[in-house]
Amino acid sequence: SQTIHQWPATLVQPVGSPLSLECTVEGTSNPNLYWYRQAAGRGLQLLFYSVGIGQISSxxxxxxxxxxxxxxxxxxxxxxxxxxxxxxxxxxxxxRGDTQYFGPGTRLTVL
Amino acid sequence: DQQVKQNSPSLSVQEGRISILNCDYTNSMFDYFLWYKKYPAEGPTFLISISSIKDKNEDGRFTVFLNKSAKHLSLHIVPSQPGDSAVYFCATTLRSGGYNKLIFGAGTRLAVHP
Structure with a gap:
């Protein structure tokens, strides 16, 4: 079965610092991959998607x-x-299908 | 401009009763709809979907109804259980550039109380 991992689970960073969040998927090949953000009290906003290695759309x-x-x-x-x-x-x-499956998420707080 | 609207930010239901979550959309070209459930600090979990060729899809306690003429869909949960308390997102797909983009509503927070 497929699983999706994200890390870190939580992150607190100062303004102006760099960021790197990682996502890996197991149990499938050539998936479409997506990054979303949920701001406080709001829905999910698509940030990026990728249909293959090195292919990124914003x-x-x-x-x-x-x-x-x-x-x-x-x-x-x-x-x-x-x-x-x-x-x-x-x-x-x-x-291939319409259904997207989500990872556990990363809570980012920028101070 | 919101293409998918969930006009009720919250809903409170007694355990054992029916929960009805509503969703409206603006584009009649949308042809596939999904419901996701989300607990705090977790990723959304896919619940149930429906294609526009159907007007009803059922999976256990969850049933989704689609009214294409009204551009409206609803999720029924019966009987509601305390573990159903979560935020529910309605979504639809838009085919763009060879992939399927999900467009989400803002969510409805369901509270099921004993």
């Missing part, structure tokens, strides 16, 4: 970037965090 302009160095690895990064980057970050995967 949904909204922002202070973040994503990379996919391996088939089942998706990384969310920032060179300098802003206060507005605080939120709950979710990685998700899908294969």
């Amino acid at each position: 949904e909204v302009p922002q202070n973040l970037s994503a990379s996919r160095p391996q088939d089942r690895q998706f990384i969310l990064s920032s060179k300098k965090l802003l206060l507005s980057d605080s939120g709950f970050y979710l990685c998700a995967w899908s294969v």
